Amino acid sequence: MFSPVSGAKTRVLIVDDSSFMRMAIRGILVKDPSLEVIGTASDGVEGVEKAIALKPDLITMDVEMPRMDGISALKQIMAKAPTKVLMVSTLTNEGAKATFEALDAGALDYIPKNVTDSSDAQNIFRDELLKKVREATRSHIIRPSSSLAMPRTTTMAAAPRAAVKTSKIHSKKITHVGIGASTGGPVALQEVISRIPMNFPYGIVVAIHMPKAFTGPYADRLNAKCSITVKEAVDGEPIKPGTILIAPGGMHTQVVRSGSGLVVKTAPTANYPQYVYIPSVDLMISSMAEATAGSMLGVVLTGMGNDGFKGMQLLKQKGGVTLVQDEATSTIYGMPKACVDGGVADEVLPLGQIGYEIGKFMG
DSSP, X not given: OOSOOTTSOEEXXXXXXXXXXXXXXXXXHTTSTTEEEEEEESSHHHHHHHHHHHOOXXXXXESXXXXXXXXXXXXXXXXXXXXXXXXXXXXXXXXXXHHHHHHHTTOOEEEEEOOOSOHHHHHHHHHHHHHHHHHXXXXXXXOOOGGGGOOOOSSOOOOOTTOOSOOOGGGSOOSEEEEEEOTTHHHHHHHHXXXXXXXXXXXXXXXXXXXXXXXXXXXXXXXXHSSSEEEEOOTTOBOOTTEEEEOOTTSEEEEEEETTEEEEEEEOGGGOTTXXXXXXXXXXXXXXXXXXXXXXXXEEOSBSSOTTHHHHHHXXXXXXXXXXXXXXXXXXXXXXXXXXXXXXXXXXXXXXXXXXHHHTOOO
């Protein structure tokens, strides 16, 4: 219902109040023979009307618009004519906050808006737009879980009713947890950590593909919604029990041993040109596996590509524990699938069960 027929073009509706942006996005998309721009809209009201009338496969949606903003339009579209929506967001803290609200409301992903006179910036925007649109054609809409609005609590979350099986991963001891995600990850991670109690005895580090301006507001948002403490990591910061550190965007993060504990170390992307995705899940989990001598749980959630597979592979070689999200609950089953196909996943679980299973590692 949400995907174009195999071999057919993906039909795209562009919603943006800027005529420059509408032309820029159209100009990029029409050069791809697999895509067809079927219409444009200059505000949210027109966007909702055209979404209902034209039934596009995909919508690119600006956040800030007159008459009706992008988030309000998104909510109406998801209620009246559910469609895959990519938000076009400014690279600011306010833009980040609005983007996460849109993801909670059902947007599939976001595209950082950074179109200037710079040819480099234009090329980055073009490549990111095409990548996200192509990913969207292979994804499916995941309805947000009611647990995303859970209040802060000190108690252990109850096991989800739909738990498909009892996990056997808890026979091994761990001292740390590393989590990686990409497309669909912001909402998925919120679902996972909303089920982890605040007295969880191990430190958690998360690498999720995000730009620099987004990881701080994202960490703040999670911290306000979940019982466990969440913050953006800074270089040299110790990893503490009961705290989740979000790897900062726009750079890479490693975990290294310092004295009797572990700390995070950030590095410019130029130091690790072999890693395409930023922050790299592979680099974070691999370094954490080395620093813990395998005494950790590695978790890979929804995302395009295979980032995380090499890290999980090294972790398995060192005797660690690995867990990945299943296909049915993944927005895009690329990263978890790479781990499953590569034989490095101890458990494959639905999203609603993952946080509960992590919480059971209570020492």
